[in-house]
Amino acid sequence: MLKPLLLTSLVASLTLSAHADPLLTEKAAVQIETIATGLNHPWGMTFLPNGSILVTERNGTLQHISADGKTRQAINGLPQIDARGQGGLLDVIIAADFSTSKTLYFSFSEPGTGGNSTAVARAKLIDDTLTDVSIIFSQQPKYDSRHHFGSRLVIDNNGKLFITTGDRGSERTQAQKLDNHIGKVIHINTDGTPSTDNPYVSQANAKKEIWSYGHRNIQGAALHPQTGQLWTHEHGPQGGDEINIALPGKNYGWPLITYGEEYGGGAIGKTAQEGLEQPLHYWVPSIAPSGMTFYNAELFPEWQNNLFVGSLKFGQLVRLELTGDKVSHEERIMIGQRVRDVEQGPDGAVYLLTDSSDGQLLRIMPATE
Template sequence: MHKLSLFSLIVGLSLTTHSLLAESLKTEKVTLDMQTLSSGLSHPWAMQFLPDGSFLVTERTGTLRYISKTGEKSEAIQGVPAVHAKGQGGLLGLVLDPDFAKNKTIYISYSEPLDGDVNATAVASAVLDGQSLKQLKVIFRQAEAINSNHHYGGRLVFTPADELFITLGDRGSRRDDAQKLSGHFGKVVKINKDGSAAAGNPFAAQADAKADVWSYGHRNIQGAAIHPQTGLLWTHEHGPQGGDEINIAAAGKNYGWPVITYGEEYGGGVIGQKTKEGLEQPLHYWVPSIAPSGMSFYTGSQINGWQNNLLVGSLKFGQLVRLELTGDKVSHEERIRIGSRIRDVQAGPDGAVYLLTDENDGKLLRLSPQ
């Protein structure tokens, strides 16, 4: 009897301890449990779900590691290239090859150090072999390398046709170049797995344009996702002071930066204008800025009322922003307070939503119904 009581006490304490790890999060549609699945990450930037239910996570400081389904972190995976881990630079985006189950290939984006503090956004492919990356190959380098620690872009998304979209920022000091097709600042590019320009890119036949450019006039895209019904690329980008925006990045379109924007200079001051014929208007924008990062469409069934919603992380306000859509229009916005800078948002294969927090003690959070 004594042993049974002691066992019951231990089980009770275990359940109580577990329940303390989950914070109740009341939203408009449902009350969620927010669980810290893992912590102690150094400014995590991107995550992907592996076939066995574990996670692969990049840390901006230059580390790639596994996190198990129950939150245990692996040692650093070897073979990651050197990164320029200053300011906004470092190890950034991550995506699995569509044939990952067969070829174990992943793609990473990062700020590649070149001469001194000169650096550029680069993308490499590699085979993930246990605790090592093998056969690493740089398949893309931004055409222009400069001394800057800002606006790398870096999100990676595969199309339904297995072509790779790469988002690229204007690097902060070169915003006017976002309007020039001869370079990569402020662009979305589309390439094949080997790094060659994808067939059908809109400027491939234009002598003064990069053949891999897909769309242009962007400031700094840190969120990208393929719409599950249309197959189109949805992006969001940072505005300056105000003017963060969501777009459908379509072939050959000019999204206006810095000619048009709903933002202003830091500290005040006009930048361009709000509209101009021939330049694309955003589907949705934020004034003041929320500093968006990470984006995912929710297609699961576990969280009732969130089906086909767009989920966006906010660095500035520490929020998860839930957007209801009617066609390609935002019909409702909900701000859900998380309390930490959200760097990545991914809807999981289990129907939960996972978040990475951008902190020295970065966390992997899991949101699921109570």
């Protein structure tokens, strides 16, 4: 039971409130509504069939928030979580058959021998309690680190699970090696077994769960609504945030190639090298991207098939127009808070999570004035 709630770039600004003034963007006049406040560094969200929302908080709490934001209940039954630094409770997604199975998946920083790592659990949600919790993926090896966990979850069109990871901050060279899960996109069946179409299932001394490699820290992932391909974005170091299409067996270059540099200056490898994938789009300076969704609802016909990316560094929602697999135009919409996640809701609205100790769940709707 839920408890009561205790570019050419166009840069537009607003002060968020429950009844914010209309905001004029390039394609649509919008208003941004505050659905919930007081969230502790919210990280990921997923919508339940009744329109209510599960929201993860990085400190290790999973909140169940009603569609109107008036009621909230913390979910019981989470496993032990190492909530330090960038780690904690991260993404959450429901199974396609959730209405009957009650199954969901969530990622988190898992403590263990050697430190911690990104892990994914499967569970059933029964009366705001998680039951039958089982770990279906545990990134190996573990390191004592507070950085670069990834970690977005995407269910593909065959019902299998994509998991994005990071290089753990200090282990960048491991992203180029296939005998570990560091800096990889992972592709598994929902029972945790490797997908049979993975590129390295028959290769000795390679992790069979690997889909693609050479990634730094992927905090955005979404399926293209037409092609079904996995699009990702990842944090560059100082500059060089990237958007990629994650294809099986492809090497995306980190740390051999990047458009960023060491913090404080200094080159990291090259910007291009034969055999390594170039990004579809990149940002210098970094926008610190997090969260990503393709928009394909009717509420905003002007935004059909656009790609939306949150920006932590600049407090923006970045709207990208696509021509095939190319970014043809970029608009930046100023939100004024660190945007951690971006999702399209069942009502066709765009939902945002803002990253702070008093984080918010926001909804972008067409302007009514």
